[in-house]
Amino acid sequence: SxxxxxxxxxxxxxxxxxxxxxxxxxxxxxxxxxxxxxxxxxxxxxxxxxxxxxxxxxxxEGDRYKVDSVKIQNNDLYTNKELLAIGRRKEIKPGEYYDQEKVDFIKKNILDKYNDLGYIFANVEVNKLVNKDKKTVDIIFDINKGNIYYVDKINITGNYESRDSTIRRELRLAPGDLFRKEDLLRSQARLYRLGYYDMIGFDPNVKSDNEMDLTTQVNERFTGQMSIGAGYSQLTGLSFFASIKKGNFLGTGDTLGLSLSVGSKYRNNSINYLHKWAFHKPIDLGISVYDSYVDYTSFVATKLGFSPTFSYEFKEYWRTGVSFTAEKGEYKDILDTASVYIKQQAGKYTLYSVGWFINRNTINNPLLPTDGSDLTLSLKAGTGTRDFYKAVLTATKIIPDKIFYTDFVFSVKGTLGFVEKISKTIPLDELFFVGGDFTIRGFEWGRAGPVDADGNPAGAKREIILNYQLAHPISERFLWGYVFLDQGKGFDSGNPFSNIYNSVGAGLKIITPFAPIELYYGKVLNPPAGVSGSRIGFILGTFF
Known part of the structure; x- marks a missing residue:
């Protein structure tokens, strides 16, 4: 069909x-x-x-014709093999039946290759010489490469908030550069990765035989969130809160976050700032300061700290960075009903930690990814009254359908992590709590790992998580549907692949002007005792 x-x-x-x-x-x-x-x-x-x-x-119907020969005319930049040999499913072989889809695919491949050399207006005419006696057809791809073009002026439109420089520094084309389609697509991907634009387009305008101007058109998203109010819950008691988060602060691409929450049993105050392109280099500098007090009824936790960060894009697609955190806190007023691990954390503590990461990211659009990969290795170690060393490896691959060329997108993600003490106690925040919206969907938070005698998540020293998802657009830029399979567990020792948990489900991803939202239903196929077998989840953000 x-x-x-x-x-x-x-x-x-x-x-x-x-x-x-x-x-x-x-x-x-x-x-x-x-x-x-x-x-x-x-x-x-x-x-x-x-x-x-x-x-x-x-x-x-009449007779069905077979391919007798495939030829390329006026090709002086590539070998014929480079233009024709593009995979078994799309390769045209003499003796097989004619297939227009294969012809169109090869034509597109020829155009893409010539576009990447600056022949942006190259044209390929497909001539079919039909032999009615032999019931065969000769296919001839006739290339008219046209002129090679260079970029002259670059104009920016649609940026009512972003400064021109915020956009220009992400472009991989500059005045005088060869006009290459590959650089255009990479520029678009980099702008999408900022998260400030929901539509990015390019309009080339020829001004001479080998020069053209380029207009970059953006449609900006809402990048600010502000809330203020009061509330009451059994956990926090009466509390008052105010928060503001502003991406693309003052049009610079920076991010500012400020949160103030005060209550009889609850306090959570923080301020953070991320400065992009420091010193006009691809360097990000960040600082975060936080102060919290939470009365969990069975215990009270306090925390005060700050964390500066530094990262550098040292090569296209590649970024590395370091962070430092100084923190002091206390677990106090611990009742007998508190979990065993909270009791082990009792008392005041100080912690100084250093982290390092390296990342390679080629994903084309973080909100609606349809191609690319994301690989991150992070290492961290800390010392003080508690200590630890930790490593996490995460790999994501987004695979468009290049077999049947439908709109389906298959995504797979794997995460491996471990943490160990150096000689003291591992801080609670450095353990792995597997299960929940961003790990194994269908589970409640932390319930796919070790639990205490009362069934409360205790955190794990090891984690393994595998996520598979098949998505398809319902409304291409607004609404996607997906089905998923998640596997994994949190554990302290032993075979990582034994007694692994499995969950399946389906969901919707909705792109709103403020942020992407995901709604899903997940069912755990082999839930542990005392854990619900299914759950409806809500994610403010995106899983893949």
Whole structure:
């Protein structure tokens, strides 16, 4: 069967133009499969009961033609093999039946390769020489590469908040550069990764035989969130809160966050700032200061600290960075009902930690990724009244359908992590709590790992997580649906692949002006005792 041959219509009125459009689709379908002599006769139309039309379309398929030869004309920049050998499923071989999809794919491959050399207006004409006696066809790709083009001026439009420099520094094209499609796509991906724009386009304008101006068009997203109010809960008691988070602060690309929360049992105050492109280099400098007090009824936890960060893009797609954290806190007023691990954390503590990461990210759009990969290795160690060393490796691959060329996107993510003490006690925040919206969906937070005697998450020294997801657009830039399989567990020792948990489910990803939102239903196939077998989840952000 073929996709979109006939448009689906429920009880349509008979329109002559529409009927003949459908007949042309039928004819083109047959020709595209090598039936060059196909005859589609005039439709026979009968009116039944004065209400319904019965339409008969007679088709004489004729013989199906095979490919005799494939040639390329006027190609002086590549070998024929580079242009024709593009994978077994799309390669045209003499002796096989003619297939228009393969022809179109090779034509696109030729155009892409010439575009990448600056021949942005290259054209490929496909000539088919049909031999009716032999029932064969010779396919000739005739290339007209046109002129090579260089970039002259670059204009920016649509940026009512972003400064021009915030956009220009992400572009991989500059005045005087060869106009390459690859650089254009990479520029678009880098701008999408900022998270400040929901639409990015480029409009080239030819100004001479080998120069063109480029207009970069952006449609900016809402990048600020502010909330203020009061609330009451059993955990926090009466509390008052105010918070503001502003991405693209003052149009610079920086991020500012400020949160103030005060209550009888609860306090959570923080301020953080991330400065992008410090010293006009691809350097990010960040600082975070935080102060919290939470009365969990069975214990009280306090925390005060600060953390500066530094990261540097040392190569296209690659970034590395370091962080330092100084923190002091206390676990106090611990009751007998508190978990064993909280009791082990009792008392005041100080902690000084250093972290390092390296990342390679080629994902084309962080909000709606359809291609690319993301690989991160992070190492961390800390000392003080508690100590630890820790490593986490995360790998993500986004795979578009390049077999049947549908709109399906397959995503896979794997995470491995371990943490150990040096000689004292591992801080609670450095343990792995597996289960929940960002690890194994269908579980409540932390319940896919060790629990105490009361069933409360205790944290794990090891984690293994595997996520698989198949997504398809419902409305391409607004709404996607997906199904998923998650596997993994948190554990302290032993075989990482034994007694692994599995969950399946389905969900929706909604792109709002403020942030992406995911709603999903997850079902755990082999839940541990005392754990619910299913859960409806809500994610403010995106899983992949």
């Amino acid at each position: 073929e996709r979109s041959i006939l448009k689906l219509r429920l009880h349509p009125s008979l329109v002559k133009e529409t009927l003949y459009e459908d007949i042309d689709r039928i004819r083109n379908l047959y020709i595209g499969k090598g039936f060059f002599d196909v005859e589609v006769e005039e439709p026979e139309i009968q009116l039944i009961d004065g209400k319904k039309y019965h339409i008969t379309i007679k088709i004489k």
